[in-house]
Amino acid sequence: MQVDGVVNDWPNRWRHPDVYMDRGGPFAPESFIGGDELKEFIHSEDCKILVVGAGGLGCELLKNLALMGFKSIDVIDMDTIDVSNLNRQFLFRYKDVGKSKAEVAAEFIMKRVPGCVVTPYFGKIQDKDEEYYSQFAIIICGLDSVEARRWMNATVLSMYDEDDPSTLKPIVDGGTEGFKGQSRVIIPKSTACYECSLDMQTKPVTFPICTIANTPRMPEHCIQYASILLWPKEYPTTKIDGDDPDHINWLFNEASKRAEEYGIRGVTRTLTMGVVKNIIPAIASTNAIVAAATANEAFKLATSCAATVNNYMMYVGDEGLYTYTFPLEKKADCPVCGTESVKLAIPATWKLHELMESLLERQGTQMKKPSLACGDRSLYMQGPPPLEAATRPNLEKLVSELVKEGDTVVVTDSGLPISLKLVIHFE
């Protein structure tokens, strides 16, 4: 059978997914219309799917989608292949180390699954605009970063115009950590969005600077001493690159010296890398589970052959085997999909910098570099430098000098396409 170049579906090729597209059943939603038209739709460019991330989840997702009959898929990833990816990112081989993940993954899928067209983009999600994202029927995220997810979520939700159903793009999102993972469906305006549930994220472990500087006890404290305090002194102009073995060696040596000085055991190269790069353990099996659950939702969304998950499923595999499926609730004051503004009561004695610090602490928003404005007045701007300098004196002023009771302060963060509206009340 000659398949190269020409797209030939061999007899029975799609037997397994076709069963569900040919037949209705008691559990198919009322909107389900089975038959040839549906099958053609799944194979067509009208049912184009975007996979964000070509890593552990992305590789699995591309395979799953291609074998379920989706033939038009885009994949975006800004990363290149690292040796430590090979234990799970099965579309990559040792010879591919250093190459673009998106490009190698796309090529592999097209070779193994003839007729499937995967278009890679080796770059950032932020490089693409609304017009690009509007061409997809479903957007699937297999990402390892909270920021990228927030950006994708906010972008896709902002594209939705309630008067134009074609602008509604469901997001299916997956994530893993060790033996645990989760998969969820986000339907703009009808389910909770990613931002609604931001406070579910576990905060990365941080150690107080005074412990690191003065009373180290754990090997992690010694490693952070090397990376947070020593490195900037020694190399003020170079940022640490966790993938550069010379950087890791230097940090490991310095951390070992400090550990020896204080009699602390357990500084190893592996731990040094883990702390510096904030490595999360990742294995093939969990990736497979989460990506399959995620692609399964995409198939049900695209075909309506069965209901979709309502709306969050978590999988815990380290102690026995446990799944929990539940609906995450929408937040009325969500900065992305909510309709209400956030009411914030603060002490009347607070200065602007104290308000800023409380925003940085806020688990539900996770701002990194917030800029604040009230109406058309800038209260504090992170940039550009002249504006920053002009607004800096405000940080020492009382908030009550700058805004009135009940005023709305708009908080923006350059890294996120979100603005948070805070209605200020003084206690």
Next chain:
Amino acid sequence: MASQEGPSKEQKYDRQLRLWQAHGQRALENANILVVNACATATETLKNLVLPGIGSFTILDDKVADGADVGNNFFLDHTAIGQSRGKYATELLRELNPDVDGFHVDESPSRVIASEPSFFDKFTLVIATQLSEADVKALAAICWERGIPFLHVRSYGFVGYLRLAVKEHAIVETHPESILDLRLDCPFKELTEYADSFNLSTLENTDFAHVPYVVILLQALQAWRASNGKLPSTTPERNAFKAMVKSMERPGVEDENFQEAMKSVFRACSATVIPGNVASILNEAKAMTITPETSSFWILACATAEFAESEKSLPLAGVVPDMKSDTESFVKLQTIYRDRSHQDAARVHAIAASLAAASGATAPSMDETARFCKNARLLKVIRTSSIESELSEPCPKASEIGQMAQDLDSCIPFYLLLRGVDAFYAEHMRYPGYHLEEVETDIGLLKKSCAGVLTRMGLAVSTLTDDLIHETVRAGASELHTMASFMGGVCSQEVIKLITSQYVPLNNTFLYNGIKSVGGSFDL
């Protein structure tokens, strides 16, 4: 960047070594597993075992691949149509990881199961899929008799099923979030001496703020005992003890260490005991006769039982969690706990060595002993029911199953449906609804098969609704790739836990409803 000789295993496997360490990886690399039938669920399972570097795998499969097989299987390509399914799958799976050996045996699984049970002897673990109920039963019995863990996995439409049958699986490292074994209620001599060396009233404020909470609680308990004679046990006593700790604080001094102490008051008041399930493992070990075949787990359990008998406690874990303290006090405290745990482990090791020597068994290594002692409070032995007992009639768990089936969200009806499907297959030699034109008639036929199964199990025929039966016929034995990949992921994860003897595997059945994306684990 890429050199000819390939990457080091430390680099390549870094992200998994952080979960199961070098000794877990070694166990994986020494394993030799068998997979029966190379359908998508099987190859997806294998993918997740070949990638992390399992020693070797064998596929037992004599099927000739057809268009549908290639359509849903990533480890077959269109050139495999009309060729041996197992052979092609083995090649494409091997290509994933040069560290792994892969073999194909081109024989009928039914025939091998029926006539060559010794074929299975050499495998660490056996995984089967797409077998008839009779073959599953026979293969499970072969594995059970040989003590080989057996997993039966299937993806049927939107339903996923995994059953583990293992006679005995012992786990030392369950990997809880933290191990806590501080012995505050029964401090050993060195620990008491260390706590006594602090004179809280004379310390400078900075030093006072850096006294480890363990020392604070030990001193408080000592004072309490001096006036009350025993641990605070009733609620009023505990509250009084709490107030006493609180009164030791120094006003105006940073109190992070006291906050930590307050959080641990409850723990300090509870007696260090041997947890019930560990006690029964130790009792079992005591009653055991050690032979050359006894595993190091049981030799160590036996040694630990002897240790516990004389010491009235388990060997010390030797782990101190981070706490507010200056470096010197903390390191000293850590050293005290560690030294004691080393002494305990050395004693257990000596007992184990003499037990092994007396019976011709291999003595556990010091590393192994140290891990065992560190985790002694967390030991776990899993014994699942056998598939033979599960399939016996009437079903021994019928009343529980009937109860669970009442719950609308329960996955248990899918278990009953799959048994109905197997009965249908045994009666008609085909799967219900395989062809579109059979759907209508097969609904009635499957209903009959299900009624038969339910009756034989001892359950009401009404346990399964018509809608569920109709939906099962709709599935037409399709193996959706997403479901195959999901169940392959689930199955391989359990295999890794079993082979590394780390983390806790399923006991014993997992069902997944891919329509609602709801799963459930059951002891059947």
